[in-house]
Amino acid sequence: MAFATRAAAGRRRPLLRPRGDHLFLLLILAYVAVIGLWPLLRLFSETFTSVPGQPFALLQEMWSSHSLQRALSNTIIASLGATLIATIIGTLMALVIGLTNLPGKSLAVFIFLLPLLIPPQITAMAWTEFTGGNSPVLQLLNLAPAPGSANPLYSGYGITLVMGIEHAAIVFLTVRASLYSLPRDLIEAAQLAGAGPKRITRKIILPMLQPAILGGAALAFVSAIGNFGVPAILGIPGRYPMLTTLVYQQLNGFGPSVLGSVSAVSLVLVALAAIGLGLKALLSTRPAVIERGAALHPFPLGGWMVIVLPLLWLWLIISALMPLLSLITTSFLPAIGVPLTAATATFDNYRFVLLNDAGTRRAFVNSFALAAAAGVLSALIALPLGYFLALRRSRLARLIDLLADAPYAVPGIVLAIGVILVLLPPLPYLHVSLYGTIWIILIAYLARSLPLALRPTAAAFEQLDRALDEAGQVAGAGLVKRLRRILMPSVAPSLMAGAILVFMIAFTELTVSALLWSTGHETLGVVVFMLHGEGNTTAAAALAVLMILVITVLALVMSAVSRWLPKGVVPWQA
Amino acid sequence: MASVIVTDLGKNFGRHQALSHISLVAGSGEFIALLGPSGCGKTTLLRLLAGFERPDHGSIELGETLVAGRHVHVPPEKRNIGMVFQSYALWPHMTVTENVGFALAVRHLPRAERRKRIDEALELVGLGAYAKRRPAQLSGGQRQRVALARCLAMRPPVILLDEPLANLDAHLREAMQQEFRRLNRELKSTFIYVTHDHAEAMSLADRVLVMAEGRVQQLAAPVELYREPATRMVAEFIGGSMVLPARLRRQVDEHHVEAEVGQQLCHLRGTMHEGKALASFRPKDLELLTGTAPVQPGTVTPARVLDVIYRGGSYIALVQAEAMQWENGDAMPLRIATDFPPQIGAAVAFRIRDGWLLPAEKPKDMRAN
Numbered sequence: 015m016a017f018a019t020r021a022a023a024g025r026r027r028p029l030l031r032p033r034g035d036h037l038f039l040l041l042i043l044a045y046v047a048v049i050g051l052w053p054l055l056r057l058f059s060e061t062f063t064s065v066p067g068q069p070f071a072l073l074q075e076m077w078s079s080h081s082l083q084r085a086l087s088n089t090i091i092a093s094l095g096a097t098l099i100a101t102i103i104g105t106l107m108a109l110v111i112g113l114t115n116l117p118g119k120s121l122a123v124f125i126f127l128l129p130l131l132i133p134p135q136i137t138a139m140a141w142t143e144f145t146g147g148n149s150p151v152l153q154l155l156n157l158a159p160a161p162g163s164a165n166p167l168y169s170g171y172g173i174t175l176v177m178g179i180e181h182a183a184i185v186f187l188t189v190r191a192s193l194y195s196l197p198r199d200l201i202e203a204a205q206l207a208g209a210g211p212k213r214i215t216r217k218i219i220l221p222m223l224q225p226a227i228l229g230g231a232a233l234a235f236v237s238a239i240g241n242f243g244v245p246a247i248l249g250i251p252g253r254y255p256m257l258t259t260l261v262y263q264q265l266n267g268f269g270p271s272v273l274g275s276v277s278a279v280s281l282v283l284v285a286l287a288a289i290g291l292g293l294k295a296l297l298s299t300r301p302a303v304i305e306r307g308a309a310l311h312p313f314p315l316g317g318w319m320v321i322v323l324p325l326l327w328l329w330l331i332i333s334a335l336m337p338l339l340s341l342i343t344t345s346f347l348p349a350i351g352v353p354l355t356a357a358t359a360t361f362d363n364y365r366f367v368l369l370n371d372a373g374t375r376r377a378f379v380n381s382f383a384l385a386a387a388a389g390v391l392s393a394l395i396a397l398p399l400g401y402f403l404a405l406r407r408s409r410l411a412r413l414i415d416l417l418a419d420a421p422y423a424v425p426g427i428v429l430a431i432g433v434i435l436v437l438l439p440p441l442p443y444l445h446v447s448l449y450g451t452i453w454i455i456l457i458a459y460l461a462r463s464l465p466l467a468l469r470p471t472a473a474a475f476e477q478l479d480r481a482l483d484e485a486g487q488v489a490g491a492g493l494v495k496r497l498r499r500i501l502m503p504s505v506a507p508s509l510m511a512g513a514i515l516v517f518m519i520a521f522t523e524l525t526v527s528a529l530l531w532s533t534g535h536e537t538l539g540v541v542v543f544m545l546h547g548e549g550n551t552t553a554a555a556a557l558a559v560l561m562i563l564v565i566t567v568l569a570l571v572m573s574a575v576s577r578w579l580p581k582g583v584v585p586w587q588a
Numbered sequence: 589m590a591s592v593i594v595t596d597l598g599k600n601f602g603r604h605q606a607l608s609h610i611s612l613v614a615g616s617g618e619f620i621a622l623l624g625p626s627g628c629g630k631t632t633l634l635r636l637l638a639g640f641e642r643p644d645h646g647s648i649e650l651g652e653t654l655v656a657g658r659h660v661h662v663p664p665e666k667r668n669i670g671m672v673f674q675s676y677a678l679w680p681h682m683t684v685t686e687n688v689g690f691a692l693a694v695r696h697l698p699r700a701e702r703r704k705r706i707d708e709a710l711e712l713v714g715l716g717a718y719a720k721r722r723p724a725q726l727s728g729g730q731r732q733r734v735a736l737a738r739c740l741a742m743r744p745p746v747i748l749l750d751e752p753l754a755n756l757d758a759h760l761r762e763a764m765q766q767e768f769r770r771l772n773r774e775l776k777s778t779f780i781y782v783t784h785d786h787a788e789a790m791s792l793a794d795r796v797l798v799m800a801e802g803r804v805q806q807l808a809a810p811v812e813l814y815r816e817p818a819t820r821m822v823a824e825f826i827g828g829s830m831v832l833p834a835r836l837r838r839q840v841d842e843h844h845v846e847a848e849v850g851q852q853l854c855h856l857r858g859t860m861h862e863g864k865a866l867a868s869f870r871p872k873d874l875e876l877l878t879g880t881a882p883v884q885p886g887t888v889t890p891a892r893v894l895d896v897i898y899r900g901g902s903y904i905a906l907v908q909a910e911a912m913q914w915e916n917g918d919a920m921p922l923r924i925a926t927d928f929p930p931q932i933g934a935a936v937a938f939r940i941r942d943g944w945l946l947p948a949e950k951p952k953d954m955r956a957n
Binding site: 485490504 | 639665671673675676681742
């Protein structure tokens with residue numbers, strides 16, 4: 015019998031089985047490989063083969079370049095600083111929200127997580143409006159810096175601070191997820207042992223959260239490395255180049271001729287991101303099961319309430335609401351420098367971006383179409399992929415999932431360069447280049463959005479009774495029919511949530527389209543950036559406010575349907 | 589005519605042997621229960637029959653068709669079998685009618701024929717009035733009936749049922765058991781019914797396949813299973829027999845053996861065999877003697893009462909005979925049915941009235957996979 019067992023164990027299950035179902039997965043694999051992996055692989059080949067016979071020539075050249083060294087050290091220093099800020103703020107917030115009986119948690123969390131909804135360049139713009147000499151808010155408080163003096167945020171410190179506050183949301187989400195998955199009886203056992211809330215937090219909860227805190231910090235670091243919006247708004251005028259802005263400025267200034275050298279810079283970015291993600295994999299273990307019922311009993315704050323509650327809201331007002339308010343006030347100004355009063359307030363900026371400016375109107379259409387297409391197509395692919403991944407536990411699907419993460423995990427600017435490398439030469443057989451068309455943006459969006467659409471869908475399939483699908487099989491329905499008639503209706507809310515998430519990100523995104531746009535094919539992110547760069551700050555602010563409005567409406571739609579979604583799909587729910 | 593033929597089926601999950609050397613021939617219209625403790629492989633066998641898993645060894649034929657075997661795998665959607673799931677697996681976004689009619693729509697049946705079959709199936713399970721409801725608006729028992737109707741509307745030659753009554757309360761369970769019997773008789777479909785409840789298996793099935801650790805223990809009609817268990821596992825698992833060691837003396841007649849059990853000689857049903865002899869007894873096979881009436885030595889075994897449990901109408905006395913223990917020193921407490929409860933701690937005796945000599949244990953199967 016032992017012999018039989020060993021013989022059977024030695025026969026591994028083949029990865030592929032010649033079944034109709036697998037055709038589906040192979041098609042998805044081909045899709046992921048073409049739109050996501052090929053661009054990334056081209057980066058490597060471009061870097062190592064563009065100087066014939068000298069594979070490392072480009073890297074050596076870049077390495078000895080003064081501008082790269084400066085951008086690299088700037089990137090590392092600002093990212094580490096931002097990570098430290100994000101980790102402290104995010105962890106504190108998670109503890110306050112997760113452990114205490116503070117009132118009004120939902121609203122506080124929503125405000126705290128606004129940076130997840132608002133793209134970095136708009137956050138950075140809001141901050142410059144808040145701290146600048148013309149800051150309507152600071153002027154009201156008589157705290158504004160002298161007119162004409164440089165905005166203090168146009169510096170490495172400014173970048174570090176804004177990125178730190180922005181990425182605190184990432185740390186918060188990781189720590190909170192881990193906090194919710196802590197077994198309640200561990201805390202109750204400590205309570206029975208006579209430990210008070212402070213001791214329990216220090217001796218039991220924080221040590222158990224340590225992997226999540228470190229993992230969240232690693233993610234915040236990766237986000238900081240790849241952040242383009244904040245260094246673009248703050249670092250370009252502040253002459254504080256980072257790797258992402260270096261790539262942008264070189265490609266913008268010299269065109270496709272520098273593709274080889276920016277590929278080399280991209281590889282440095284990829285390496286930094288890989289270090290961060292590797293650290294995360296090493297440091298953090300995934301929270302086992304996140305159950306709704308497992309939430310801890312909050313510790314009553316008692317007398318501390320009068321200190322903690324005002325402090326929390328003071329922070330939320332300063333860090334989130336004030337910049338937003340400054341952005342909104344700026345959007346109603348006739349010109350920068352004019353104080354906002356009932357008499358001066360004007361809708362001209364809104365009229366300009368909505369009606370008068372053809373470029374902005376086009377960008378609305380472009381961004382809407384691109385985001386909608388990316389959302390719908392990604393959801394359509396996430397449906398079968400999520401099914402094979404979570405319900406059928408297919409190993410091939412797991413491989414595809416892993417591969418699909420790559421274009422999402424690398425900084426957006428890196429993917430954009432890869433996509434240019436692939437699509438600049440004319441397509442085989444068709445003899446047209448997609449460079450300079452809107453399609454190149456769509457392809458990059460698709461590559462980056464599949465993981466976003468897949469997460470909620472896979473989570474929904476994870477919770478689905480497998481027998482629902484099997485009953486369909488027994489009834490004689492093939493895969494396509496089951497996907498359409500049984501599986502799609504069963505996971506529809508999550509599928510929609512995934513599509514909306516993709517839409518929200520793509521509608522406002524700048525990092526990818528900054529390199530891929532062309533005249534007639536601008537995105538909203540690009541137009542805001544350009545308006546701001548041209549000094550038309552008031553119009554930029556108006557457009558940014560409109561974008562935030564659209565995203566907020568979508569966020570509210572998602573909150574409204576969140577009770578039909580697996581927990582964690584809507585991150586801003588307390 | 590056979591409708592399900594399973595030949596030498598084997599299935600491994602990693603290193604775990606979930607099934608090995610399972611063979612079964614089910615006649616058309618037969619009601620077969622797959623019975624065993626959880627983890628015995630009965631659900632795996634059902635999933636192999638349905639086609640959700642592929643066997644590593646052996647073959648499955650449904651009707652005249654080979655559906656699983658070397659290089660052959662007919663997917664579930666092509667097997668034309670019905671299945672009732674433990675969770676019912678009703679599609680929540682469809683009404684009762686849509687649930688029941690789904691398989692018919694997949695088969696492109698004309699609308700009128702579909703309508704007729706749906707009505708018929710709902711009528712069969714007594715849910716005609718609920719056609720427009722959704723699963724969430726039904727009680728547990730009603731959902732169970734919809735699941736059954738969904739399966740019946742296909743008119744499959746074979747119906748697989750995976751612990752279909754596990755989620756119902758005892759009262760409903762009994763009513764549904766009668767339904768299953770009736771439908772099996774009326775529809776002439778073969779029923780393969782997985783359960784871990786031996787009472788359910790015995791009262792429903794024409795034959796019961798008892799499984800343990802992925803192997804067949806016994807395939808027999810309920811009466812035979814009850815009276816003549818093939819293995820110690822069957823004896824203990826079905827109806828809770830006690831298994832005691834016996835020393836065999838001689839074959840008395842064609843069906844009986846004289847044996848020494850405890851300190852007494854008795855007659856056991858069965859045939860002499862070599863090797864370790866074990867006999868199975870039910871609590872009512874033993875007679876508890878509490879009086880002081882003189883008894884012939886060698887016809888009873890003295891014992892002491894450890895506990896007395898009231899079991900609806902009569903008592904079960906838990907007794908321990910000093911002379912009886914396993915080779916490893918483990919105590920061998922006996923359960924004896926009695927109408928009059930003895931004192932706990934009292935010295936008593938018992939007499940063996942009936943018993944079944946378990947057949948010689950077959951050597952473990954040595955065939956390679």
